[in-house]
Amino acid sequence: MSKKSGCPGRHAPLNPHPVTKGMTVDQIIESAMFSFNAGTFRKACELFAGHMAQENVRIGVSLSGALVPAGIGRSCLIPLIKEGLIDWLVSTGANLYHDLHYALGYEFCEGRAAVDDGKLREKGIIRIYDIFMNYDALLDTDNFVRETLRREAKNMSGPCSSADIHAILGREIIRIKPELKGESLLAVAYEAGVPVHTSSPADSSIGMNLAALMLEDKPLPMDTHCDINEVTSYVYDIKKQGGKSAVLLLGGGSPKNFVLQTEPHIQEVLGLPEEGHDYFIQFTDARPDTGGLSGATPSEAVSWGKVDPAALSRTIVSYGDCSLMLPFFTGYVLNRSKTRTGARLLEKRERLVQELKDDYRKIGAFRK
Numbered sequence: 001m002s003k004k005s006g007c008p009g010r011h012a013p014l015n016p017h018p019v020t021k022g023m024t025v026d027q028i029i030e031s032a033m034f035s036f037n038a039g040t041f042r043k044a045c046e047l048f049a050g051h052m053a054q055e056n057v058r059i060g061v062s063l064s065g066a067l068v069p070a071g072i073g074r075s076c077l078i079p080l081i082k083e084g085l086i087d088w089l090v091s092t093g094a095n096l097y098h099d100l101h102y103a104l105g106y107e108f109c110e111g112r113a114a115v116d117d118g119k120l121r122e123k124g125i126i127r128i129y130d131i132f133m134n135y136d137a138l139l140d141t142d143n144f145v146r147e148t149l150r151r152e153a154k155n156m157s158g159p160c161s162s163a164d165i166h167a168i169l170g171r172e173i174i175r176i177k178p179e180l181k182g183e184s185l186l187a188v189a190y191e192a193g194v195p196v197h198t199s200s201p202a203d204s205s206i207g208m209n210l211a212a213l214m215l216e217d218k219p220l221p222m223d224t225h226c227d228i229n230e231v232t233s234y235v236y237d238i239k240k241q242g243g244k245s246a247v248l249l250l251g252g253g254s255p256k257n258f259v260l261q262t263e264p265h266i267q268e269v270l271g272l273p274e275e276g277h278d279y280f281i282q283f284t285d286a287r288p289d290t291g292g293l294s295g296a297t298p299s300e301a302v303s304w305g306k307v308d309p310a311a312l313s314r315t316i317v318s319y320g321d322c323s324l325m326l327p328f329f330t331g332y333v334l335n336r337s338k339t340r341t342g343a344r345l346l347e348k349r350e351r352l353v354q355e356l357k358d359d360y361r362k363i364g365a366f367r368k
Contacts, residue, residue: 025331040318044281045329047316049336052246052279053085058238058343060231062259063091064251064294068098069108069128070323072250073185076330081185081192084340085333086248088234089189090197090255093204096166096186097141103173103184104144106137138205145209148172153218161226163195165206167346170196193344195234197227199258227258228265233352234345235262236359239274246279250322252286252294260306267305270356271365276301276308280315283322283329 111132124135170190286295298315
């Protein structure tokens with residue numbers, strides 16, 4: 001029998017093993033996912049568990065789409081936060097608004113996409129593709145947001161970020177529904193000291209309720225420019241300490257850019273020395289050839305200063321549906337990563353922004 005020829009050069013042979021009864025998620029991923037999108041997915045899992053989930057790495061996560069209604073908040077993000085594997089989060093406002101439904105006792109229901117939406121409207125049912133929810137959930141959540149923030153408005157004088165608004169909502173959930181606090185991403189993030197930002201707060205129902213408070217002459221002094229400086233300070237702080245910055249991008253859109261633009265803000269605008277993020281994982285179904293930010297590659301991000309050119313070997317884009325990929329990814333990293341000590345950036349924001357301001361004025365592009 002002739003000897004099998006080896007792989008050319010330094011390329012490792014694919015070595016799949018049979019999937020058997022009782023295998024864990026991480027065992028299946030390492031035994032059966034070698035090529036095509038399965039291969040990049042496995043490499044993303046290994047990159048996160050083996051390199052990003054270290055104490056000297058600060059992990060920022062972007063959250064787009066309708067992932068919270070799809071169950072990703074409760075099934076994946078909350079466990080990752082509890083294990084210290086998310087340090088700061090940028091989400092669409094819609095995901096955070098829908099998160100509040102859980103804490104108020106409402107559920108999303110299994111529906112179907114092929115349905116008469118006019119009849120759903122008559123029955124008071126809201127549809128998100130194949131997810132159904134009660135219209136009353138919107139009304140009660142709107143009332144919760146307005147009542148909570150109406151009380152807080154008189155106590156807030158200076159400008160605040162969206163992270164302050166979300167912390168207020170998370171804290172209030174814990175106060176009024178302590179038995180349900182583990183169901184809410186905002187409540188769990190608040191307890192863990194994880195700041196939750198949104199890059200476009202006006203583009204959501206939380207923003208609409210803030211607009212209603214303006215009509216009541218009870219506006220909250222929210223300024224999203226505060227968010228820019230806060231998220232930038234998280235990255236600048238860890239890099240200044242000699243650590244590394246990692247980004248996990250769930251989908252694309254505005255949250256993806258808001259996470260990545262921290263580096264151009266440091267380098268291009270503030271004029272401070274930096275090279276870019278050190279680790280980059282994105283799960284997306286967006287194509288790069290249409291020119292949109294959602295599908296833009298890590299290599300393209302290098303040209304903007306968003307990713308360190310020396311870090312390209314530590315960047316992975318895995319193509320697919322986040323609602324399918326995240327549960328498997330979460331199972332893998334929870335099994336293969338150690339519990340980390342969270343950075344608790346929520347309580348450190350004022351100091352970190354002040355340090356960023358001081359360096360901008362001393363060694364950056366600041367001009368009197």
